[in-house]
Amino acid sequence: MSYQMLDKKVLQSVKDVAHKLRIHSITSTQAAKSGHPTSCASLAEIMAVLFFQTMRLNLKHPRDPSSDRLVLSKGHAAPILYAAWAEAGLFPVEELRNLRKVDSDLEGHPTPRLNFIDVGTGSLGQGIAIAAGMAYVGKYLDKAEYRTYVIVGDGESAEGAVWESLHFAAQYSLDNLCVIFDINKMGPNDMAMEMEVYRERLDAFGFNTLTVDGHDIDELNKGFHNAANCKDKPTAILARTTKGKDFLAVEGCEELHGQPLGKKAEAAIQHLQFLISNPNVRLSPKKMGKCGRAPEVNITNIMLCVPPNYRLGDSVATRLAYGTALAKIAADNPRVIALDADTKNSTYADKMRNAFPERFIECFIAQQNLVGVAVGATCRRRTVAFVSTHATFFTRAYDQIRMGAISNTNVNFAGSHCGCSIGEDGPSQMGLEDIALFRSIPGSTVFYPTDAVSAERAVELAANTKGVCFIRTTYPSTRVIYNNDEVFAVGRAKIVRQKPSDEVLLIGAGVTLYECLEAAERLEEDCITARVLDPFTVKPLDVSLIVTHGRLCKGRVVVVEDHYQQGGLGEAVLSALADQRNFVVKHLYVPTVPRSGPAAVLLDMFGISSRSIYKATMCIMKK
């Protein structure tokens, strides 16, 4: 489809709107006494063209699954994004003056507290992954016409996550994705990063790359038209812009980054008003077409298509049970998807790939993009995503997971290869801080299933639980201890061994639960009976069951985990008991960087074996 230039009147109207957006960016940050108006100014024409010539929106339902998406990766330009929605008619422009106030959702950086925001941004370099996730779903699952736009700053293009995502987008031919680089050249990063360098890099990463004057309405409009008509390649629009553009006495002034204009505001606004030819200009966004809409989907009540099917005493790794359960819930619901970062053979996500290859997304060895794509793929309730890799490699994407919580994401994570029990591969491969990481995520649920039956139920529960879920799976095989019909629930622990005479409560999960059981056997030989508790979820923890049984066991608790001391199961138990007097807790954990060796030897060497539990219990019995 060939491009037709805008007629002069329309062109002038869009220009006028751009200047109005500039004025709003000044006035809102003036009212807030903080913010980044000059970072907004460089985007004014880009926003005006996107909102009033390009994107197809539904103002009645801004998160309509069929409408186009926009992710503002450079989240500090929030004021102009808010201004664009206000000018489009979503809410009164007067509200823009509430920017950054505690009783307004127009926060300093965008969050989905606003009904027109899909994801929180503000930690730089994360927007493209999210947009790529949306685009992937649009192209391959929804098979719909909506397009995804993402605006990236030049400073943030130093983030490696950006290049992970560009690589991903090109590999999967996401031609429904358009990445706009706002190159206002103010960062410390500008030495060699001239336009030509960007162009070479984007070309080399497989993009349809267009260089435009980011303040020229017609060039921008043509660029978006070109992008929409380019097949099999995502488009990068490299927009050459000026920071503080058209702000009188401010344009191009680096020192004013991240500050309202203060005393210069009034003159700048007057100048902008002078540039506007029709102060009453009013444009509307395009509407969505009738065709190519996203299908209606239902992602509730997801179940294992068949229940767990093991025999008590079977030896099965929980990571294997994870893969099995994943394929089972995917059979139950066509919107369950799985993503992995070149570890599918060891996380057992390959069971999903084998069963439903079209719903498995290989994200290569790039964990930040992996997580971002999943967050994007779940937006607007399009999918239920399960992301797997080795537990410790989620540390690579901690920032993305943290931002996921701000985005109210429901992504589920599964981390295999936890703790010393992986053995010979050594410390770089051992997840020893993963519980700490996922516990720190607001609203998260942390599953730590001990056997295959509970692991399958963890997957099923995670699929239906809001917020970030994490399932910690174990490398070696462990004994099945629950019946196939055992009922599990979030926040409900299990007592797996007890006698009325119990004098100590042992708490373990995964490999350490078996160590607890073995320690209990040995203790009984010495006439000490121990109760054993399997928490199932570390967060929320079953506080009342722990308090009740801890009291029955004379306030003596031994908690043991294949994890570092900080932030894991042990500190979760201590938090649960914080406001209880008369408890004494002995916490066994991996105290230092482990090493390569056989799993059983390491568990003992680092003090979390049955022998260590036995000793700790003997010691605590005196208290």
Next chain:
Amino acid sequence: MSYQMLDKKVLQSVKDVAHKLRIHSITSTQAAKSGHPTSCASLAEIMAVLFFQTMRLNLKHPRDPSSDRLVLSKGHAAPILYAAWAEAGLFPVEELRNLRKVDSDLEGHPTPRLNFIDVGTGSLGQGIAIAAGMAYVGKYLDKAEYRTYVIVGDGESAEGAVWESLHFAAQYSLDNLCVIFDINKMGPNDMAMEMEVYRERLDAFGFNTLTVDGHDIDELNKGFHNAANCKDKPTAILARTTKGKDFLAVEGCEELHGQPLGKKAEAAIQHLQFLISNPNVRLSPKKMGKCGRAPEVNITNIMLCVPPNYRLGDSVATRLAYGTALAKIAADNPRVIALDADTKNSTYADKMRNAFPERFIECFIAQQNLVGVAVGATCRRRTVAFVSTHATFFTRAYDQIRMGAISNTNVNFAGSHCGCSIGEDGPSQMGLEDIALFRSIPGSTVFYPTDAVSAERAVELAANTKGVCFIRTTYPSTRVIYNNDEVFAVGRAKIVRQKPSDEVLLIGAGVTLYECLEAAERLEEDCITARVLDPFTVKPLDVSLIVTHGRLCKGRVVVVEDHYQQGGLGEAVLSALADQRNFVVKHLYVPTVPRSGPAAVLLDMFGISSRSIYKATMCIMKK
């Protein structure tokens, strides 16, 4: 300097050594019953040429500051690295059979438990940053002739961290750095990643890019010669290789990734022996030259050149005191360096840049590379590095920091903008999990200075403390409460308010310490006297002081922090009291994702203000 081809005899010897390295890779992984021999095989000629034609080494002191460096970013190829050092004569080749055994330091992935390893690798995509840090120091600080080599796998080149580091290396013209890509094309990543794509990408990222047959000794040797003679640009050697090269019946066989050859080992070894023309071949690495050596440096006993200079009651942000102290210790020792990721104006690292620009490294908005460069810069005790950015953005580099602990790094981190107290910028910018992150690092020290005096001393102590140090600094100004001559030590808390009648111990740090003091005032009006404790270091925590004073306060403790519940100061206190009966702890923390607003309003809204502390104390008084 023009290149002269190797003479035939030398060429054959290097070839023979390469095959010997292959044999060792098979036999050691056979003995271990695990490992990645085929990933070693693709590297055999590269290793042979590096060790026996290119690198200048000191076998008596493998970490000689003047010798060349090699970082094996693809750490799973450890067996062939170990084999090369053994063949070079560092230790008997028989020891290679102890690979992965618990009593051997020849671990599954390299760690600096071995005297010839600088840093732990095995989490992919991290090696180039470390090598770039070494090269930066070599070129700009040591001004020495040593060169730095780093071997990267093709799979790991999907990691964004790789591209952050390539950008950095080119920006700083690190012509003493040579990055070798072992392109054995076995990952899921190989679709479009043909050699030409690599070449275009590396060219676009500013490298001197050479494509070679990675199994051709002469081409490799010529490549390294070219690299050594290229000025102002780092070199990338793109080596086209084959996985399992010259392993009979195994070469190019993807299924065998990460497995020993098993039954195929014997035939493969026989075939390799057949390929070796002189089984007794023995080569030695090049020695270091007499010129261009690295200077001797002393990085001990670093002190503030002048003591803190504040008045009690002054209002000074601890982040500002951080910058001041940094410049002061840099004045005391010429090996103190600072690194920042485009946040120097707000972390106040710019004070260092202004005073000693040649020791300030701007790392752009790329936190993974930031941390990796610092780890590399501190290797072989060349520098004392301070890395700063906003506290929450260290989540971006959690994996690098985690690996830093495995590398025994002494890098110091300073995170500004912690907690809700940053106010209007909103949750994406608030560090609310940074204490959890840094506490989880084995051997770490976590400073949380409350005022400017203690902040300056934290910087001084960190400079002299082994292991990872983290200094959490605060955005708003806080009141100076310590005299300039107050003595601080790691693990020593301060009682800042006490009376004999105290019935509750309040623990806070940073902004919450002031809230505790204010709450204590209000409580006293209600005839309840409270003791207030400032921990100074959250890790190690002053357990004995807390236990002693907690007991004196009837076992009642209120701990309050501008951080999420998990893994922070509160859980540290709970861990400290775990084995004490008769304590009751009320923990106040930020319970959910905060929002934009004035700092004081947010502290109250999220339950960590003096009002909340007052209420919590009234409640705990009943227990």
